Amino acid sequence: xxxxxxxxxxxxxxxxxxxxxxxxxxxxxxxxxxxxxxxxxxxxxxxxxxxxxxxxxxxxxxxxxxxxxxxxxxxxxxxxxxxxxxxxxxxxxxxxxxxxxxxxxxxxxxxxxxxxxxxxxxxxxxxxxxxxxxxxxxxxxxxxxxxxxxxxxxxxxxxxxxxxxxxxxxxxxxxxxxxxxxxxxxxxxxxxxxxxxxxxxxxxxxxxxxxxxxxxxxxxxxxxxxxxxxxxxxxxxxxxxxxxxxxxxxxxxxxxxxxxxxxxxxxxxxxxxxxxxxxxxxxxxxxxxxxxxxxxxxxxxxxxxxxxxxxxxxxxxxxxxxxxxxxxxxxxxxxxxxxxxxxxxxxxxxxxxxxxxxxxxxxxxxxxxxxxxxxxxxxxxxxxxxxxxxxxxxxxxxxxxxxxxxxxxxxxxxxxxxxxxxxxxxxxxxxxxxxxxxxxxxxxxxxxxxxxxxxxxxxxxxxxxxxxxxxxxxxxxxxxxxxxxxxxxxxxxxxxxxxxxxxxxxxxxxxxxxxxxxxxxxxxxxxxxxxxxxxxxxxxxxxxxxxxxxxxxxxxxxxxxxxxxxxxxxxxxxxxxxxxxxxxxxx
Numbered sequence: 001x002x003x004x005x006x007x008x009x010x011x012x013x014x015x016x017x018x019x020x021x022x023x024x025x026x027x028x029x030x031x032x033x034x035x036x037x038x039x040x041x042x043x044x045x046x047x048x049x050x051x052x053x054x055x056x057x058x059x060x061x062x063x064x065x066x067x068x069x070x071x072x073x074x075x076x077x078x079x080x081x082x083x084x085x086x087x088x089x090x091x092x093x094x095x096x097x098x099x100x101x102x103x104x105x106x107x108x109x110x111x112x113x114x115x116x117x118x119x120x121x122x123x124x125x126x127x128x129x130x131x132x133x134x135x136x137x138x139x140x141x142x143x144x145x146x147x148x149x150x151x152x153x154x155x156x157x158x159x160x161x162x163x164x165x166x167x168x169x170x171x172x173x174x175x176x177x178x179x180x181x182x183x184x185x186x187x188x189x190x191x192x193x194x195x196x197x198x199x200x201x202x203x204x205x206x207x208x209x210x211x212x213x214x215x216x217x218x219x220x221x222x223x224x225x226x227x228x229x230x231x232x233x234x235x236x237x238x239x240x241x242x243x244x245x246x247x248x249x250x251x252x253x254x255x256x257x258x259x260x261x262x263x264x265x266x267x268x269x270x271x272x273x274x275x276x277x278x279x280x281x282x283x284x285x286x287x288x289x290x291x292x293x294x295x296x297x298x299x300x301x302x303x304x305x306x307x308x309x310x311x312x313x314x315x316x317x318x319x320x321x322x323x324x325x326x327x328x329x330x331x332x333x334x335x336x337x338x339x340x341x342x343x344x345x346x347x348x349x350x351x352x353x354x355x356x357x358x359x360x361x362x363x364x365x366x367x368x369x370x371x372x373x374x375x376x377x378x379x380x381x382x383x384x385x386x387x388x389x390x391x392x393x394x395x396x397x398x399x400x401x402x403x404x405x406x407x408x409x410x411x412x413x414x415x416x417x418x419x420x421x422x423x424x425x426x427x428x429x430x431x432x433x434x435x436x437x438x439x440x441x442x443x444x445x446x447x448x449x450x451x452x453x454x455x456x457x458x459x460x461x462x463x464x465x466x467x468x469x470x471x472x473x474x475x476x477x478x479x480x481x482x483x484x485x486x487x488x489x490x491x492x493x494x495x496x497x498x499x500x501x502x503x504x505x506x507x508x509x510x511x512x513x514x515x516x517x518x519x520x521x522x523x524x525x526x527x528x529x530x531x532x533x534x535x536x537x538x539x540x541x542x543x544x545x546x547x548x549x550x551x552x553x554x555x556x557x558x559x560x561x562x563x564x565x566x567x568x569x570x571x572x573x574x575x576x577x578x579x580x581x582x583x584x585x586x587x
Contacts, residue, residue, distance in 0.1 A: 007316040010323065011136050014097045014104075021093050025144055028086040030152045036079030038156040041290040043072045049283035090144055098133055105129045105319065113328035114394030123209020124202050125322070131198075132319030135312035142312075146305035150298040157291040164284045165274060168267065172291070175263045176299065182259075183303045186252050187310050193245045194314040200238035202318060207234050249307070256303055260296050267292055329396050331413045338416035340404045342370035343501035343532030345391065350400035352386060360386045361555045364400070370501075373533040375543030377576065378552035384536045386555075388506055391534070393417055404502070422498040422531075426507035428491030430479030435464055436471040438479075438490055442498035450497060457527070458493035460486070496527050503533045540577055549573065 015022050050056075050064045109125060154176050161169035211218065211227055218227050271288050274280045280288075345368040353359040360383050368374050376384050389395045390402060393414050402409050409417050422442070430438045439454060440446040451471070455461040463486055467473040479487045495503065505524070521542070537543045544563045551559035551566065551573045558572050566573035 004310075004313050004317075006320050006324070007135075007313050010320055011139070011316070014100055014136070018093055018097060021089050025086045025090050025093070026148050028082045028089070029144065029149050032079045032082035032086065033149050033152045034156055035075045035082065037153060037291075037294050038160050039075050040072060040079075041287045041294075042160060043068055043075065044290060045281075045283035045287035047072070047283070048286050049281050052282050086144075090140075094137060094140065098137060101133045101136060102129070105132060105323075108323050111327050112325070114389060115328055116325070120322075122213075124206035126209075127202055127205035128319040128322060131315040135316035138312040139309055139316070142305040142309045146301055147309075150302045153294060153298055157295055161288065161291065164287070165271075165280055168270060168274070168288060171263075171267055171270065172295065176295070179259060179263075179299060180302075182255075183252075183306060186255075186303075187306050190245070190248055190252075190307060190310065193241070193248060194311045195317070197238070197241040197245055198315050198318060200234070200241045203234050204231075204238055207231060252303070252307075256300060260300065264292060264296060329393055329414065332411055335413045335416070336407065336411045338412045338420065339407050340412075340417075340420040341501060342405050343420070344368065344370045344403075344405050345502070345532060345534070346401075346403040346406075347387075347390075348401045348403065350390070350402065351398045352390065352395070353398060354395075359555070361390075364555065364557075366550060366557060368532055368534065370405075370532055371530060373528055373535070373545075373547045375535045375537055375546040375549040376552065377537055377540060377543065377549060377573065381554075382552040383555040384552060385506070388504060388534075388536060391504065392421065392423065420500050421502045421504060422495040422500045423504045424488075424491050424495045424506065426536075428479070428487050430475045430482070430487060430490060432474060432477045434469075434472045434474055435467075435490060438475060439471075439493045439497060442494045446497055451493075454493040454496040455490075457496055458489045460489035460493050463489075501531060503528060503531045505533070505535045507536060507538060540573075540580055551576075 047065055047068045050068060051061055053061060056064070106129075109129070154172070158169045158173045161172060207230070211231065218224055267288065271280065271285050275282070275285055347364055347366050350361050350364040351359070352361040352364075364383075376387065378384055386395075390397060391409075393409060396410065404417070404420065431441070436448075436451055439451050443450070452461060455464060455471075464471055464473070473481075475481050475487075475490075479490070482490065495505075533546075535543050535546060543549055546563070548560060549563060549566055550557055553572060559566055559569065561569070567577060
């Protein structure tokens, strides 16, 4: 139940700003129930008693019946209007609230840090978000149009019946309470089953998204049978959980049917006896049957609604777990205003290790002057990518400080920090939008001339112009409609467009052929002007003209200098250079 309270606490924050409209729906539905079911049932009782009263003449009975019939029509019309008002208000409330919930979830997911996305399936996040919002929609609909009308109907029916037969009113109230307690017991027993089913459904979504994303790998390695076998094991898990849930539901339905039959039989049998003894009239008997018919139908729906309600709450809990997950890299509570203008970078006594406690950097120090161009090289695992993540604050240092223009980057917001950095990753991922939108993503309100100029400098303009829709061409999910080299050039154009004092190139030419690379190197010469540049490179030919090259090994700086100086030392860097120029590429 604590999990259920957590889900409710999140849903309440969306209800609270709109609570007047929300609770007005409950009031209107209560009034609708009174006029549409209770009052009309009582009028039918009067109508039948009038028509069956043999002490009056036919004309007198007709006149009285017409007088009773008019309130019946008015009551029906009023109930109809109240019902439509409730629906209209509810749908307005839901459309507004659901939008706010999607916005809230999107913002919360985006606030998480680099490692969170590495550890979480994209497909699972999408599924959990949709289920969280969908669960609110279902739970609200059930509470408003199922629970509340049923409770109102039972209460009003018991009150109305108590004026005619307290014994029958007691039967109604006692059975409803007993039935509700038993159903709550059934539903609580089913919560665990629903959690397991939701977990299985999430697994399927995650595995399906992962497999589709890696379809090229599946085909390249002829691994369909392996993937299909793995997917079958997940669907088998779902099948078992669904079968268990449905078997439980069938048992519950059998119990409900039996108890309702016994209750109806008891009430009708008792009512016949009360009529025989002259305690109730035919009209009261009809009123009792009308109430009985309404209540049993509503209570049956209440049972199904309560089950759906709890199932929806378990679906919502998955997203609540995500929302409750603490953000790993946080902005300071009182951030300083960014003073980053020149782009000087300094690592001071940095200690850092990943979650497995393997220390990557230990008492690490280096400094890049404003406007300096620095290459970073070393074997895989030497710490190059870690330095990039730390500079971008995708992860935080364990100890030490990273300073930009003398300002600790932990003291400003992550957005302010990253606004000062143009970054081109090794494997750029594009939005499924037009090429123009992807290039202009780095600069708000970029003009077409600026976009075209950046594309030309990145040597992307020629291939873009040849596409059927030119710059309006949609690139597909993650940019799959473009080749690796084309995606890279679009990403480089995007970086060129961004007005930032610091430039990070993480193997930014790795997907380009030699001719394209030579063009890009020329463009980089322009791009690097007046910018502090850090180039992470495996291909050493890309950093020969850097002002300084830093060589890393096992998280430590082992050499630094210009390309010529490092070759003259005939050390670590020279060994890497000789391997590559000799035809061996060591990662």
